[in-house]
Amino acid sequence: MTGDTKSFVYVTYIASTPEKVFEAITRPDVARRYWAHENVSDWRPGSRWEHVRNSAAREVDIAGKVIESEPPRRLVISWFDPSASEDPAQHSRVTFEVVPYDGMVRLTVMHDDLQAGSRMEAGITRGWPIVLSSLKSLLERGEGLNVYAKPSEDAGRAA
Template sequence: MAETHTFSYTLYLGAGPEQVWRALTDAEATGRYWGHRNVSDWQPGSRWEHQRTDGSGVADVIGTVLEARPPRRLVSTWARPDQDPADPAASVVTFDLEPYHELVRLTVTHEKLADAAELAAAAKGWAAVLSNLKTYLETGRPLPHDPWLMP
């Protein structure tokens, strides 16, 4: 098997575990700060889609929910729409939520990235999304500009 890469990032959010869980799994909430709606019933084995918010219904990422333990842990595969989300080579994203006083420590781990370019793209994308998630949860509104569009 070829060597793969892993991206991991931990941040602290001024919100409760249930609020963070909802922000990760509610289609309307994700649409506000992520620019895509995460659509699923979030049951293990279910499909999830990362759908554009333009009303087209186009999913830019698809996957299978591998584990869901609200409000502590969510694990799913991530694949392009032309890939099989059950393919063992699909990358895997894990959200671990841990209460820390009045905060939540959120660790995002994106595993099985194919190469250094995919790792760099994941790092840039996750930095933008997680910054927007933090702002959204702590202020009630996303950042005024889409951070993933920054050069």
């Protein structure tokens, strides 16, 4: 990667098990319930993975390779827009660490090698918090959040 790069780290605690959290990240049918996309792969190191918006039409928004896979504790993937698949300078990396934590799970998502100031960096910093909040809601309450929600017009106004 050339130029300035940024990293984004998000940590959340989920009342669940490592197995269920890892499954939520890697099973297409579960990911769709909190992310509105499916994560599709066999999850073996070296395999391709795809973030698919519409499985019938195979609309792939993000793709990459599986770098490490240690179910249910760790998953490392590369991440890129499919139009940039041949340009490693536009690839970033995501690490999911799933750690048992006093009867719950600490999920840490580290997204690094982001080009500073890029559209991808802007999307990541807005996207991961709602996606991971939705994952937590799904596993704890049985229902994910609307990951396409936007702030209310009166957001920030005093009540």
